[in-house]
Amino acid sequence: xxxxxxxxxxxxxxxxxxxxxxxxxxxxxxxxxxxxxxxxxxxxxxxxxxxxxxxxxxxxxxxxxxxxxxxxxxxxxxxxxxxxxxxxxxxxxxxxxxxxxxxxxxxxxxxxxxxxxxxxxxxxxxxxxxxxxxxxxxxxxxxxxxxxxxxxxxxxxxxxxxxxxxxxxxxxxxxxxxxxxxxxxxxxxxxxxxxxxxxxxxxxxxxxxxxxxxxxxxxxxxxxxxxxxxxxxxxxxxxxxxxxxxxxxxxxxxxxxxxxxxxxxxxxxxxxxxxxxxxxxxxxxxxxxxxxxxxxxxxxxxxxxxxxxxxxxxxxxxxxxxxxxxxxxxxxxxxxxxxxxxxxxxxxxxxxxxxxxxxxxxxxxxxxxxxxxxxxxxxxxxxxxxxxxxxxxxxxxxxxxxxxxxxxxxxxxxxxxxxxxxxxxxxxxxxxxxxxxxxxxxxxxxxxxxxxxxxxxxxxxxxxxxxxxxxxxxxxxxxxxxxxxxxxxxxxxxxxxxxxxxxxxxxxxxxxxxxxxxxxxxxxxxxxxxxxxxxxxxxxxxxxxxxxxxxxxxxxxxxxxxxxxxxxxxxxxxxxxxxxxxxxxxxxxxxxxxxxxxxxxxxxxxxxxxxxxxxxxxxxxxxxxxxxxxxxxxxxxxxxxxxxxxxxxxxxxxxxxxxxxxxxxxxxxxxxxxxxxxxxxxxx
Amino acid sequence: xxxxxxxxxxxxxxxxxxxxxxxxxxxxxxxxxxxxxxxxxxxxxxxxxxxxxxxxxxxxxxxxxxxxxxxxxxxxxxxxxxxxxxxxxxxxxxxxxxxxxxxxxxxxxxxxxxxxxxxxxxxxxxxxxxxxxxxxxxxxxxxxxxxxxxxxxxxx
Numbered sequence: 004x005x006x007x008x009x010x011x012x013x014x015x016x017x018x019x020x021x022x023x024x025x026x027x028x029x030x031x032x033x034x035x036x037x038x039x040x041x042x043x044x045x046x047x048x049x050x051x052x053x054x055x056x057x058x059x060x061x062x063x064x065x066x067x068x069x070x071x072x073x074x075x076x077x078x079x080x081x082x083x084x085x086x087x088x089x090x091x092x093x094x095x096x097x098x099x100x101x102x103x104x105x106x107x108x109x110x111x112x113x114x115x116x117x118x119x120x121x122x123x124x125x126x127x128x129x130x131x132x133x134x135x136x137x138x139x140x141x142x143x144x145x146x147x148x149x150x151x152x153x154x155x156x157x158x159x160x161x162x163x164x165x166x167x168x169x170x171x172x173x174x175x176x177x178x179x180x181x182x183x184x185x186x187x188x189x190x191x192x193x194x195x196x197x198x199x200x201x202x203x204x205x206x207x208x209x210x211x212x213x214x215x216x217x218x219x220x221x222x223x224x225x226x227x228x229x230x231x232x233x234x235x236x237x238x239x240x241x242x243x244x245x246x247x248x249x250x251x252x253x254x255x256x257x258x259x260x261x262x263x264x265x266x267x268x269x270x271x272x273x274x275x276x277x278x279x280x281x282x283x284x285x286x287x288x289x290x291x292x293x294x295x296x297x298x299x300x301x302x303x304x305x306x307x308x309x310x311x312x313x314x315x316x317x318x319x320x321x322x323x324x325x326x327x328x329x330x331x332x333x334x335x336x337x338x339x340x341x342x343x344x345x346x347x348x349x350x351x352x353x354x355x356x357x358x359x360x361x362x363x364x365x366x367x368x369x370x371x372x373x374x375x376x377x378x379x380x381x382x383x384x385x386x387x388x389x390x391x392x393x394x395x396x397x398x399x400x401x402x403x404x405x406x407x408x409x410x411x412x413x414x415x416x417x418x419x420x421x422x423x424x425x426x427x428x429x430x431x432x433x434x435x436x437x438x439x440x441x442x443x444x445x446x447x448x449x450x451x452x453x454x455x456x457x458x459x460x461x462x463x464x465x466x467x468x469x470x471x472x473x474x475x476x477x478x479x480x481x482x483x484x485x486x487x488x489x490x491x492x493x494x495x496x497x498x499x500x501x502x503x504x505x506x507x508x509x510x511x512x513x514x515x516x517x518x519x520x521x522x523x524x525x526x527x528x529x530x531x532x533x534x535x536x537x538x539x540x541x542x543x544x545x546x547x548x549x550x551x552x553x554x555x556x557x558x559x560x561x562x563x564x565x566x567x568x569x570x571x572x573x574x575x576x577x578x579x580x581x582x583x584x585x586x587x588x589x590x591x592x593x594x595x596x597x598x599x600x601x602x603x604x605x606x607x608x609x610x611x612x613x614x615x616x617x618x619x620x621x622x623x624x625x626x627x628x629x630x631x632x633x634x635x636x637x638x639x640x641x642x643x644x645x646x647x648x649x650x651x652x653x654x655x656x657x658x659x660x661x662x663x664x665x666x667x668x669x670x671x672x673x674x675x676x677x678x679x680x681x682x683x684x685x686x687x
Numbered sequence: 688x689x690x691x692x693x694x695x696x697x698x699x700x701x702x703x704x705x706x707x708x709x710x711x712x713x714x715x716x717x718x719x720x721x722x723x724x725x726x727x728x729x730x731x732x733x734x735x736x737x738x739x740x741x742x743x744x745x746x747x748x749x750x751x752x753x754x755x756x757x758x759x760x761x762x763x764x765x766x767x768x769x770x771x772x773x774x775x776x777x778x779x780x781x782x783x784x785x786x787x788x789x790x791x792x793x794x795x796x797x798x799x800x801x802x803x804x805x806x807x808x809x810x811x812x813x814x815x816x817x818x819x820x821x822x823x824x825x826x827x828x829x830x831x832x833x834x835x836x837x838x839x840x841x842x843x
Contacts, residue, residue, distance in 0.1 A: 648747070652783065
């Protein structure tokens with residue numbers, strides 16, 4: 004049950020995120036019907052599932068919202084900013100309600116307050132409706148919909164209340180029910196936990212079949228619309244008689260067919276035992292209706308499948324095993340050039356494996372748009388709170404990135420956006436005084452470049468003066484006075500712990516602790532962050548993130564007899580040096596390009612025996628601006644490594660962060676540059 | 688009831704192996720494969736009993752050296768083996784390779800014939816051995832899979 008509940012909470016949270024995005028993209032003056040429908044449906048679904056799990060407050064609350072959106076869709080109620088605000092707040096409180104398991108009285112009180120305010124909207128509507136009715140403005144058509152509802156035996160076990168479904172149906176219009184007991188076994192065979200009966204319902208309504216579909220959302224395979232006529236057939240005497248008969252037999256479809264005006268109907272073929280294929284649709288004379296149906300059908304096919312990440316990990320594992328096996332095959336093929344057939348097959352397998360791997364890697368990728376909703380919400384809330392006017396522009400939202408990277412980048416990006424709105428973009432009057440448009444522009448741009456995704460947050464606010472940063476850093480004692488800094492170096496100071504460019508503490512973005520944390524988090528994703536700014540033109544912060552974490556570009560080096568990998572993005576440069584010369588350096592420092600760098604003999608660091616040859620390679624690595632030279636025996640070259648963890652037994656290991664299997668089947672260890680630098684600098 | 692051999696209810700299959708001059712065994716069901724051709728890559732800065740990692744079907748497999756735990760020295764003579772097995776470490780199943788001198792094969796043991804192992808001053812030994820039995824003239828020590836590798840041994 005707990006697992007189900009967890010799933011439910013996950014689902015609701017996801018739906019809320021989508022809903023928020025739909026709401027924020029609504030233009031209040033001319034709301035987009037499609038988005039309204041989506042919001043309506045999200046509310047409907049949340050209502051249904053919440054009821055199932057006993058979250059009654061959410062159920063009645065979303066029911067109210069659902070009604071409101073229903074009225075908006077039908078044009079009975081006008082969307083206004085207060086409703087948008089309340090809907091957004093609702094989302095927040097539903098989340099906190101679920102988080103606190105419905106036990107936090109504060110949250111419930113807030114929910115009730117919103118509920119009451121929403122009630123008001125609805126009662127206003129009631130008046131407008133009756134008003135409209137007086138004027139006789141009624142132009143919707145009445146339809147007759149015939150529905151078969153044939154629940155599976157385990158309906159109750161799944162926690163679905165058939166009666167409330169029927170009740171909801173009767174809300175749509177006038178219902179005639181037939182209660183069919185054909186499946187009912189004899190009394191002594193009845194298991195009271197199972198559902199045996201089925202229903203047939205004739206619904207006289209203004210609603211369309213898709214509204215019926217919404218009601219049967221939780222039992223999609225256990226109902227079927229077997230007839231749909233765009234007229235009120237209950238007006239026909241003979242049908243009325245038939246409808247009012249008390250019987251436990253199904254309705255006689257022939258009667259409906261007889262009186263229905265064929266030319267206007269889309270009728271579904273009816274199959275007696277419900278096991279038949281999808282209802283076939285006769286092409287109606289009216290092409291527009293047909294297009295509508297076609298649209299609904301095509302919408303349904305465009306779905307996503309939710310897969311647990313464990314399964315994806317398994318798939319990735321198998322693919323990388325296959326990749327290694329492929330390399331073995333290549334090796335054997337090279338050893339036997341005389342077998343022509345082997346060569347052909349090896350080539351085919353290589354191609355297939357490569358595309359399989361590329362394909363498997365993209366499964367984990369999701370478009371950046373998925374996280375943009377959170378930012379839209381943040382911008383919306385902050386602009387209101389700070390009384391600023393901001394146009395939030397998103398470009399490249401379809402750029403894809405590994406889901407786990409995206410999730411970890413959300414926090415830092417929220418921080419960056421918060422900063423941009425709080426400290427970057429000025430208040431409207433200040434902007435006006437500077438001759439800028441009153442409405443600021445905040446741009447969120449994502450794009451690919453080789454194996455990286457760049458995300459740029461650009462504001463057209465007041466900008467940051469690099470001289471000012473330098474000055475501030477000197478005052479705070481972060482750098483010695485008279486330090487000469489390039490522009491880029493000055494901006495990099497922002498990422499030092501405790502550095503703040505804002506003079507006062509603000510409620511929104513705090514005291515300037517943060518950019519160092521942002522940088523740390525981005526670095527842990529093997530990403531980079533850069534700032535550029537121009538006074539009064541604005542600031543842009545650029546994140547460079549790897550597309551995926553499972554493949555790392557590395558520099559393959561050898562130490563003693565073993566293979567090691569250094570993440571390539573940390574490598575600055577490499578030099579050939581003599582071991583003898585290095586040993587003569589004092590305190591393990593070497594001067595390169597007029598800079599003095601510490602260095603560490605990795606063979607000694609790992610307690611490997613020293614190689615007799617004198618020629619060594621020095622790889623200069625840069626981690627968070629700590630530069631240090633790693634002395635290795637030789638450099639093999641660049642290698643695109645499939646990352647594998649070392650496993651639980653090595654969790655106390657610090658210098659190695661993982662491993663990868665090379666083409667020849669050998670294992671190469673991935674150096675944890677950060678921890679080696681720390682260990683080495685303490686020793687040096 | 689003419690043939691007593693049809694009753695196996697008290698017997699379990701064990702995989703026996705040799706460390707130095709002594710014989711040990713683990714439950715056959717927890718072992719997955721025996722490797723005789725492998726290359727162990729040592730991982731620097733780890734506890735001595737972790738011998739390194741090997742490429743096992745494209746995965747990284749950690750190898751524990753039982754010689755260290757039992758204070759044995761490996762002989763220089765024989766071809767070495769790794770028993771790939773599932774061990775319970777900290778209530779989690781882990782795939783681990785055990786580095787041994789020789790694998791002797793699977794034996795069926797009747798629990799009735801299981802004897803108590805002699806007390807030992809070596810604490811690890813007395814904890815991990817749950818009994819011993821005899822194969823021909825040799826005693827074989829039965830190991831408790833859940834205790835072979837424990838969390839506290841992994842800390843440097």
